[in-house]
Amino acid sequence: MPRLHVFSWRVPSRLFARQLQELSIVYPAMSSAKADGGQNARIGKTVVAGFSIPKAVNAMVSPNVTGAFLVLGSAGLLVFVVCLLWLVLSAPVGRITVSRSVNIAAERDRIWSAVYPFGPDFGWNGAAVSVTQTGKGTGRVVTSHIGRDDAPIERSIEISNETPMDGFTLHYTDDTSLAQSFWENYRMDVRLEPKDNGTTDVVLAETDRYRGLAFPIYRFFALRRQARKLQTWAETGRFRPGGLFDHPATQFGMAVLSALIIWPFFGLNANGLFLAITLTTVVGMHELGHLAAFRIAGHKSVRMVFLPLLGGIAMGGRPYDKRFEVGFAALMGAGFSAFPVAMLIWASMEHQPGMTEPQYRTVLIVIMIAAFFNLGNLMPVWKFDGGQVLRQIFRSAWGMAGASFAVLAVLVVVGRVAGLPWSAMVVAASVLAFLGVVTARTSHEPKTALTPMSDSERVALGLAFASVVAIHALALAWAARQLF
Structure with missing residues (x-):
């Protein structure tokens, strides 16, 4: 860590x-x-x-x-x-939302398949090894992050405010590594808007309650990197882990x-x-x-x-x-x-x-x-x-x-x-x-x-x-x- x-x-x-x-x-x-x-x-x-x-x-x-x-x-x-x-x-800086928008030269359905947890391409960046849908709007994600027992960390998710192909809100309801108190104020919002020229505007936003400015600043740059890599993957089909930093x-x-x-x-x-x-x-x-x-x-x-x-x-x-x-x-x-x-x-x-x-x-x-x-x-x-x-x-x-x-x-x-x-x-x-x-x-x-x-x-x-x-x-x- x-x-x-x-x-x-x-x-x-x-x-x-x-x-x-x-x-x-x-x-x-x-x-x-x-x-x-x-x-x-x-x-x-x-x-x-x-x-x-x-x-x-x-x-x-x-x-x-x-x-x-x-x-x-x-x-x-x-x-x-x-x-x-x-x-x-x-x-105690309170509740902060960090967001990143990007225009991607790809069809909306391709991007949806990557950002929607139950989409066929949700593992596009290697962060999720597998996703199992356990109910309507709920599922279990096996991540590529390793826990203290040397086994992959797993998280339960809940999807709300879903409009197919347009957007959704994601919450974590269980984590095999962290206590649920870490996730109780967290949510992620994803919104997609198609454009007349065939491109798609994508907005990724994370909201949480923070102590200190370090974590929201980190999340801002992490979200920025994720948006760029999503754009590259959707437009070229290629994903390269890591980054310049x-x-x-x-x-x-x-x-x-x-x-x-x-x-x-x-x-x-x-x-x-x-x-x-x-x-x-x-x-x-x-x-x-x-x-x-x-x-x-x-x-x-x-x-x-x-x-x-x-x-x-x-x-x-x-x-x-x-x-x-x-x-x-x-x-x-x-x-x-x-x-x-x-x-x-x-x-x-x-x-x-x-x-x-x-x-x-x-x-x-x-x-x-x-x-x-x-x-x-x-x-x-x-x-x-x-x-x-x-x-x-x-x-x-x-x-x-x-x-x-x-x-x-x-x-x-x-x-x-x-x-x-x-x-x-x-x-x-x-x-x-x-x-x-x-x-x-x-x-x-x-x-x-x-x-x-x-x-x-x-x-x-x-x-x-x-x-x-x-x-x-x-x-x-x-x-x-x-x-x-």
């Missing part, structure tokens, strides 16, 4: 309904303040983590204040991103675009571009960890998608089956990234005598960005990786609350060690706690409960979570102390 992030979405299944189960975020790393008494000082500049600050500005504030200013700027960006994520993923070259371009979008936050210069590229690379490494977890858990297909500004999505090939699988997949993003972070710390300590000051600072900044990103993803917010892991480990609300408080306390302590004022850390912790509350229980439940974890699995996952949090927290604190 796919999974989103800002940078990191981890989700198990190709159905975006399950792609939105878990979210984690990156907080663009801040730069640090450290004056260079060498050449830059002689030309009237202070170097702050690779950035040049004019002497006029430096005269007004001390290096420590400058560093705090840069960190507070990143904290402000954090608040902005968190609010954006709430809007994208959890804000799925092509590796497109995804590479999306990663480049993502880096360019966040570049201004770090300064429109070479140093800022380096930081933006570093952050985008860190996102990619994080997502690779989720992909590796999916493979280890037995997913037969995985892929990663970059979303500019919102980061990336790691997608598995089926829904989750076990609670341990949920926690393991969530933790592996930061867990996988802990290895290069630890190696960079060792390399910087081992080879510091032979490194120039700019080289040493560059390594420290990379460490700090990677640790900051991954520690942010481990915060105990419902849709973040940390929230996903803790919900699997703790079975009671009190246990979850205690663990969440402990992780937020780690964030506050690390922030203080890095030089942030108490007020800034209290604000950051409060924003994260608020986001955790407003996003709580916004995911859709599976049809049947996931396989529970054994006590040994809970202990193992808990120890792994504590270790990964400790690695990134210590790395961030150490790098910040070296830089500030």
Whole structure:
């Protein structure tokens, strides 16, 4: 199922309904303040983590204040991103209809045979393997999507407002993968209108009640793709799965675009571009960890998608089956990234005598960005990786609350060690706690409960979570102390 992030979405299944189960975020790393008494000082500049600050500005504030200013700027960006994520993923936006119309150079009966669930060509795009009519206007669809038991997902449908060859409304009344609550507000409307020139206007519309803007936006583009592919099939008889967005070259371009979008936050210069590229690379490494977890858990297909500004999505090939699988997949993003972070710390300590000051600072900044990103993803917010892991480990609300408080306390302590004022850390912790509350229980439940974890699995996952949090927290604190 796919999974989103800002940078990191981890989700198990190709159905975006399950792609939105878990979210984690990156907080663009801040730069640090450290004056260079060498050449830059002689030309009237202070170097702050690779950035040049004019002497006029430096005269007004001390290096420590400058560093705090840069960190507070990143904290402000954090608040902005968190609010954006709430809007994208959890804000109650109500009932929305997304639609797409297309004019197809084909007879109406050919198109009807493809869009009508009981038509002979309903499986034109491979989404439906078979359809069995069970009554007047009701049927059972076997889809090509794979469920948690490695069997095809099946759905019961009900057709209403049907006018043969003109249109109908479709509802889902049962799903072998998702609880019916997911479909209770959903309907799909299809309308066909023949034209005098032999073409047919087709209107596809999906209506549902949403929390957050991500899913309706996704459905808009999915409907747009479906309409285009229907047009191609009806006019040429050919169907090609996938699309331009799925092509590796497109995804590479999306990663480049993502880096360019966040570049201004770090300064429109070479140093800022380096930081933006570093952050985008860190996102990619994080997502690779989720992909590796999916493979280890037995997913037969995985892929990663970059979303500019919102980061990336790691997608598995089926829904989750076990609670341990949920926690393991969530933790592996930061867990996988802990290895290069630890190696960079060792390399910087081992080879510091032979490194120039700019080289040493560059390594420290990379460490700090990677640790900051991954520690942010481990915060105990419902849709973040940390929230996903803790919900699997703790079975009671009190246990979850205690663990969440402990992780937020780690964030506050690390922030203080890095030089942030108490007020800034209290604000950051409060924003994260608020986001955790407003996003709580916004995911859709599976049809049947996931396989529970054994006590040994809970202990193992808990120890792994504590270790990964400790690695990134210590790395961030150490790098910040070296830089500030």
